[in-house]
Amino acid sequence: MSMQFTTAIRGNFFDIAACVDRPEQLDAQLRHIADGLLLLDHGTIVWHGSWQQGASLLAPDTVVTDYRDKLIVPGFVDTHIHYPQTEMIGAYGDQLLAWLKHYTFPTESQFGCAEHAEKMSAFFLQQLLSNGTTTALVFGTVHPQSVDALFGQAAALNMRLIAGKVMMDRHAPAALLETPQQSYQQTRALIERWHGRQRLGYAITPRFAPTSSPALLEQVQRLRNEFPDVWLHTHLSENHDEVAWVKQLFPQRRNYLDVYHHYGLTGSKSVFAHCLHLEEQEWDCLCDTHSSIAFCPTSNLFLGSGLFNLGKAWQKKVKVGIGTDVGAGTTFNMLQTLGEAYKVAQLQSYKLAACEAFYHATLGGARALSLDKQIGNFSVGKEADFVVLDPAVSPLQKLRNANCHDLAEQLFVLLTLGDDRNIYRTYVDGKIVYQPSARQEAA
Ligand code: GUN
Ligand code: ZN
Numbered sequence: 001m002s003m004q005f006t007t008a009i010r011g012n013f014f015d016i017a018a019c020v021d022r023p024e025q026l027d028a029q030l031r032h033i034a035d036g037l038l039l040l041d042h043g044t045i046v047w048h049g050s051w052q053q054g055a056s057l058l059a060p061d062t063v064v065t066d067y068r069d070k071l072i073v074p075g076f077v078d079t080h081i082h083y084p085q086t087e088m089i090g091a092y093g094d095q096l097l098a099w100l101k102h103y104t105f106p107t108e109s110q111f112g113c114a115e116h117a118e119k120m121s122a123f124f125l126q127q128l129l130s131n132g133t134t135t136a137l138v139f140g141t142v143h144p145q146s147v148d149a150l151f152g153q154a155a156a157l158n159m160r161l162i163a164g165k166v167m168m169d170r171h172a173p174a175a176l177l178e179t180p181q182q183s184y185q186q187t188r189a190l191i192e193r194w195h196g197r198q199r200l201g202y203a204i205t206p207r208f209a210p211t212s213s214p215a216l217l218e219q220v221q222r223l224r225n226e227f228p229d230v231w232l233h234t235h236l237s238e239n240h241d242e243v244a245w246v247k248q249l250f251p252q253r254r255n256y257l258d259v260y261h262h263y264g265l266t267g268s269k270s271v272f273a274h275c276l277h278l279e280e281q282e283w284d285c286l287c288d289t290h291s292s293i294a295f296c297p298t299s300n301l302f303l304g305s306g307l308f309n310l311g312k313a314w315q316k317k318v319k320v321g322i323g324t325d326v327g328a329g330t331t332f333n334m335l336q337t338l339g340e341a342y343k344v345a346q347l348q349s350y351k352l353a354a355c356e357a358f359y360h361a362t363l364g365g366a367r368a369l370s371l372d373k374q375i376g377n378f379s380v381g382k383e384a385d386f387v388v389l390d391p392a393v394s395p396l397q398k399l400r401n402a403n404c405h406d407l408a409e410q411l412f413v414l415l416t417l418g419d420d421r422n423i424y425r426t427y428v429d430g431k432i433v434y435q436p437s438a439r440q441e442a443a
Helices: 051-057 083-088 096-112 114-130 144-156 180-194 214-226 240-249 256-262 280-288 297-302 310-315 334-346 354-361 363-368 395-402 407-417 438-442
Strands: 007-016 030-041 044-050 064-074 076-082 133-139 160-164 200-206 231-236 270-274 292-295 319-322 386-389 423-428 431-434
Touching: 007 354, 007 363, 030 051, 030 064, 044 051, 064 423, 076 083, 076 270, 076 292, 076 319, 076 363, 083 096, 083 114, 083 133, 083 144, 096 114, 096 144, 096 240, 114 133, 114 144, 114 423, 114 431, 133 200, 133 231, 133 423, 144 160, 144 180, 144 200, 160 231, 180 200, 180 214, 200 214, 214 256, 231 256, 240 256, 256 270, 256 280, 292 310, 292 363, 297 334, 310 334, 319 334, 319 354, 319 363, 334 354, 334 407, 354 363, 354 407, 395 407
Parallel strands: 007 064, 076 133, 133 160, 160 200, 200 231, 231 270, 270 292, 292 319
Antiparallel strands: 007 030, 030 044, 064 386, 386 423, 423 431
């Protein structure tokens, strides 16, 4: 049998074969191939299975990259992150509304400068890749040049990335405000320039209800109607003071989500970050409209926002992805983020199994972004974005890893003790886009 491929990778593979509606269904979908083979034709997966079955597909002179002592998983999907907040990560002392005023708005003001945006975009993408994140849904700032810089550099890497310029017309410093008309025009021009170019997608990005006047939300709705295929990305019900403020600003709406729903902003391509203090009706509305949630554990702990109820999301059949939410989140690293997700679940007596955690960070996150046909696992036809993990890099990790009895335990230890040191290689579009420097690897 002959097969057209450009790259052959042998190793220990783990992924989840199909999306599920209940966590109990995950066990049946786990795919662990301890000695496996992955064949790529440039950026596309053309064959995946055991080495034993696949070796006959290789010619005698085929170069095979051997990662048998590593663990290869699909690239991580970060469903909510702010690239312009990279330089203000770890800002002390405030909860959401004061944090925005004291740290976020001043930092974001600098992105009117295209040179600054270029520099920060490069740094940001490097952080994603060095943490094994190959796809992200990203906030820019209100400045169109912030998004041009990010998309331009993501295109050079051929990453699957979704981003958008912030839209806001009130309750922020004047330098960051725009009129609803400007916001519409600039967003429209960016959609036309970037959406669907290579692997890029555009997300219409109203910051959140408090910085949006009804007139702005009408323009967002207009864009949604004109471009039904783009994403919608915003924040929802993160902080108690924020929720109370939204009720004051929009007294005619029944709750926070109803502000967005009223303007037609819910739907299968809508992603709402946080969702910590939802009313029953809001859960039902998310479910009925097939909207998605980005669960951002490190951010929710850091800003003292609250605990996301993952069990409830399963019960209500709402799609969930994981967001690092940098700069309110405290790490780009998905392993660390999953470790914090586990603790958030613990505080509510929900047992977050490692396999479930990996699902949310890969195929589940892809589904939350309506990208599960393109990415999220090693199924044939999908795009070749994946991470080679070194499961044990420190003396403590090595000791603990040697004491693991099965893959589930190894994965759990990885998300409890792991960090960027465990990222051995990151592949995007079938190519290595990150490997640690020799010095780091020797250390
Ligand atoms: N709500 C509105 N803007 C933001 C932001 O930048 N970060 C977070 N975490 N919440 C927000
Ligand atoms: Zn956010």
